[in-house]
Amino acid sequence: MADYVCRVGSFSAQGHRSNNEDRFVVDNDQHLYMVADGMGGQDCGEQASGLAAEIIPKAVQTHFAEHHDAPSAMQHAFAEANKAIVSAGRKQPAGHRRMGTTAVVALQQANQLFVAGLGDSRAYLIRGDKVEQLTVDHSVAQALVTQGILKQEEAKNSPWSHVLHKFLGCAEMMEGADVRPYALEPGDRLVMASDGLTNHASDADLRKAIKEHPDVQDCAEYLVKFALDHGSRDNVTCVVVAFERE
Numbered sequence: 357m358a359d360y361v362c363r364v365g366s367f368s369a370q371g372h373r374s375n376n377e378d379r380f381v382v383d384n385d386q387h388l389y390m391v392a393d394g395m396g397g398q399d400c401g402e403q404a405s406g407l408a409a410e411i412i413p414k415a416v417q418t419h420f421a422e423h424h425d426a427p428s429a430m431q432h433a434f435a436e437a438n439k440a441i442v443s444a445g446r447k448q449p450a451g452h453r454r455m456g457t458t459a460v461v462a463l464q465q466a467n468q469l470f471v472a473g474l475g476d477s478r479a480y481l482i483r484g485d486k487v488e489q490l491t492v493d494h495s496v497a498q499a500l501v502t503q504g505i506l507k508q509e510e511a512k513n514s515p516w517s518h519v520l521h522k523f524l525g526c527a528e529m530m531e532g533a534d535v536r537p538y539a540l541e542p543g544d545r546l547v548m549a550s551d552g553l554t555n556h557a558s559d560a561d562l563r564k565a566i567k568e569h570p571d572v573q574d575c576a577e578y579l580v581k582f583a584l585d586h587g588s589r590d591n592v593t594c595v596v597v598a599f600e601r602e
Contacts, residue, residue, distance in 0.1 A: 359602040360540065362387060362464065365572030367580045368593040371552060377401035377457075378550050378593040379409040387464035388413050389595050391477045393550040395523065396455035400448060404441050404457035408524050411437040412461060426463055426470045427535035434459070434472060434524070434533040441525035456525030459533075460491055460548055462597070467540050469599075472533040475523040478554050481538060482545040482566050487559040490538065494522035518551075542601040545572075552590030553583040572596045 364384065370376040377394035392408045394401030415433035424432065437459070445455040458475025471479050473491035481488045492498065496516035500506040511517055522529055545566050549557075557565075557579060565582065569575035576596045583592045 360464065360467070360542070360599045361602050363572045363598040363600065364389065365574065365576035365596045366594070367573070367576040369580050369584060369591065371584055371592050372589045373591050375402065376591045377405055378552070378591040379405040379457075380548075380593050380595050381409050381413055382595065383413050386413060386417060388416060388461065389463075389546070389548060389597055390459060390461045391548045391550055391593050391595055392460075392524075393458040393475065393477050393552070393591070393593070394455075395457060395520075395525075396445075400445070400455035401457065403444060404455045404525050405459075407440050407444060408437045408457050408459045411440055412459065416463065426465055426468075427537075430461060430463060430470060430472050430535045431532050434461075434474065438474075438524045438526065438529065438532070442527045445525055445527075454525075456520075456523045458520070458550070459524050461533075462546055462548060464540070464597075464599070469538045469540050469546065470535050471538065472535040474526075474533050475520050476518075476554075477550045478548070480547045480559075480562055482547060482562060483541060483543070485563060487563050489559075490536065494520050496521055540599050542599065544599045546595075546597040546599070547579070548595040548597075549579070550591060550593045552588045552592035553579060553594055555590075556583040556586045556588045566596075572598050 381390035392405040394405035419429035460473035497511040497514040
């Protein structure tokens with residue numbers, strides 16, 4: 357079993373928005389990494405993503421202490437964050453009760469990476485020239501693709517592409533986050549980002565960024581600037597993790 361040393365770069369930019377509703381977590385002690393993109397406008401979006409960033413790492417640690425395995429600990433953590441955000445939303449004025457946030461979380465244990473996501477923030481694994489999206493967007497447009505109603509290319513320009521049916525803060529959510537394991541190899545790169553980045557960077561752009569920016573902090577900053585330079589009007593957040601053999 358390989359022992360890994362992780363190098364992590366992270367960067368978030370407000371961009372053209374009046375405030376930054378994105379949050380990220382780099383927990384090197386737990387090898388837990390997270391990106392959250394708040395929804396609901398200013399205070400509500402910031403509060404939702406902030407709650408997710410506060411609750412999920414602590415809840416994972418608590419459930420590990422209770423001898424849960426990684427998938428169970430992550431699922432419980434997502435459920436606790438969802439409950440807290442729904443509760444906080446109900447205390448808001450009537451027009452702001454749909455506060456919520458996306459969340460994508462990656463947890464490394466030995467030679468495995470466990471990834472879970474709700475909403476449309478994404479995680480990618482880059483291995484050599486191969487770029488693999490590890491998460492599924494929980495947008496209505498992507499659901500229509502899954503059902504065969506829309507083609508993938510059509511989904512990108514669909515008015516439903518930014519309408520989410522699963523996210524943290526969704527009181528009607530019947531299913532929680534799926535946690536998927538991935539086997540790591542030395543040299544792998546994990547890229548996690550809010551849609552302010554992924555809407556403006558292709559797989560080829562990610563591959564090029566990893567190749568040309570071996571320093572992970574430089575890479576994270578480059579990708580955020582790339583999205584802003586290529587038309588992103590949103591908050592933009594990126595976490596890049598390099599897995600190397602010890």
